[in-house]
Amino acid sequence: RVSTAVVGACLLIHTAAYPKLAQLYASDRSAYLRLLRIVLAGYLAMATAATLGAVLAWKSLLLFVLGAQGASHGPLLAAALVWVLLGIFGTALTGYLTVRGEGHRVLPLTVKILTLSLVMGVPGVLAWGPWAWMAALCAAQVLVLAAGWQAWTLETKRS
Numbered sequence: 001r002v003s004t005a006v007v008g009a010c011l012l013i014h015t016a017a018y019p020k021l022a023q024l025y026a027s028d029r030s031a032y033l034r035l036l037r038i039v040l041a042g043y044l045a046m047a048t049a050a051t052l053g054a055v056l057a058w059k060s061l062l063l064f065v066l067g068a069q070g071a072s073h074g075p076l077l078a079a080a081l082v083w084v085l086l087g088i089f090g091t092a093l094t095g096y097l098t099v100r101g102e103g104h105r106v107l108p109l110t111v112k113i114l115t116l117s118l119v120m121g122v123p124g125v126l127a128w129g130p131w132a133w134m135a136a137l138c139a140a141q142v143l144v145l146a147a148g149w150q151a152w153t154l155e156t157k158r159s
Contacts, residue, residue, distance in 0.1 A: 003080035003081070003083050003084050003134075006047070006050050006084050007047075007083070007084055007087035009046075010043050010046045010047050010050070010084070010087060010088065011043070011087065011088065011091055013039055013042045013043050013046070014039050014043065014088065014091050014092060014095065017035060017038075017039045018095055020035060021035055021036060021039070021095060021099065022095075022098075022099045025096075025099040025100070026099070029155065029158060033155060033156065036092065036096075039088075039092070040088060040092060043087070043088040044085070044088065047084050047085050047087065047088070048085070050081075050084060051081045051084060051085060054077065054081055055081075058074070058077070061077065062074065062077060065077075073130070073131065075128075075129075075131035075135075076129075076130055076131035076134060078131070079131050079134030079135045079137075079138055080134050082134075082135075082138045083134055083137060083138050086138060086141045086144075086145075089141065089144050089145060089148050090113075090141070090144045092148065093109075093144055093147055093148045093151065094106050096148075096151055096155075097151075109143065109144070109147060112143055113140045113141070113143050113144065114140075116136075116139070116140040116143065117136050117137050117140040118136075120132075120135075120136035120139055120140065121133045121136030121137065124136050
């Protein structure tokens with residue numbers, strides 16, 4: 001829950017910039033890419049600050065969020081922090097696909113991510129506990145990162 005709240009707060013940068021991103025995609029691709037870089041950098045700066053803060057307050061945070069047994073859930077917090085750092089890429093990619101007119105690619109990608117998360121996450125939880133679910137969510141983001149990298153290289157070659 002906490003990682004989702006942090007991701008949501010950081011994503012406000014993209015939400016605020018989205019109308020301008022959509023306008024720029026249609027009128028000036030290089031300006032679109034510049035603004036998208038700024039949005040990504042802003043998100044990553046905020047997410048990195050939150051991650052560093054969590055690392056510095058590791059034990060206190062585990063105790064506050066997870067209670068007395070929190071000390072045994074370090075891997076869960078670590079996976080959640082990775083999730084926070086990865087949170088922007090899915091949103092940026094779906095925004096890009098939408099303004100590009102390829103919104104029909106979002107659902108199939110989402111289904112692939114869901115399937116991969118379930119295939120890795122369910123056995124992981126049974127074998128290692130709840131942290132494996134977060135780790136599976138993070139690992140499934142490789143699909144987003146690959147699609148995002150492909151889209152980025154395509155767009156930067158055009159601009």
